[in-house]
Amino acid sequence: DTGVSQDPRHKITKRGQNVTFRCDPISEHNRLYWYRQTLGQGPEFLTYFQNEAQLEKSRLLSDRFSAERPKGSFSTLEIQRTEQGDSAMYLCASRAQGVNTEAFFGQGTRLTVV
Amino acid sequence: AQSVTQLDSHVSVSEGTPVLLRCNYSSSYSPSLFWYVQHPNKGLQLLLKYTSAATLVKGINGFEAEFKKSETSFHLTKPSAHMSDAAEYFCVVSLSGGYNKLIFGAGTRLAVHP
Secondary structure, eight states, X not given: OOXXXXXXXXXXXXXXXXXXXXXXXXXXXXXXXXXXXXXXSOOEEEEEEETTEXXXXXXXXXXXXXXXOGGGSOEEEEESSOOGXXXXXXXXXXXXXSTTOOEEEOOOXXXXXX | OOEEEESOSEEEEETTSXXXXXXXXXXXXXXXXXXXXXXXXXXXXXXXXXXXXXSEEEOGGGOEEEEEXXXXXXXXXXXXXXXXXXXXXXXXXXXXXGGGOEEEOOOEEEEEEO
8 A cells, every 4th residue: 555646746837738637546445535725724625536436526626627537546637727826735635435434645736837 | 514613723832731723613413523634745644533433532643632512622632742743733524425525624733842
């Protein structure tokens, strides 16, 4: 068990460019979450996958954001036409089934839009 | 709606003195509650969780929390602070419905002085 890994750890991009982040969850976890965290704030929920199905999306997730989890394994989060307001830490978490189970978080991808 | 309020954005203690980080929750159902810690440049790590088995929950690194339904509180405590405890702490509620997504408080930054 190598934990949840995210790639890249840091991304600097110019406004208007597209970026894609990857998350590899713990292999036996069927649930995967994406969160966004800005400075001084707690993580905010973006979207949730159960296996390959995207079951919930936050209103924070504008139409420039899309997430996938093909085959129920790794997940990608793409941001199109990035804006400076997209600058944040993007966190991925995976979790086994059950309301009381712990969510394991990756170290995040820090996005800076210049 | 379920939510979490962390009552202090910053707490400062001297090494060796007790730590108290306050958290109140709002939930229509019996909640699952967690405390996570985030050290600089590190991922979120679970400290402890409440799952209705016992109201006093012991976690890692000497931390514990007490669930008080009458006060809708889940405060985090530690008898004696160490320098290594300096970090950001998040109180988290797991929704009983809605795919059990985790709702984070805004966080409390703990500073520990020699």
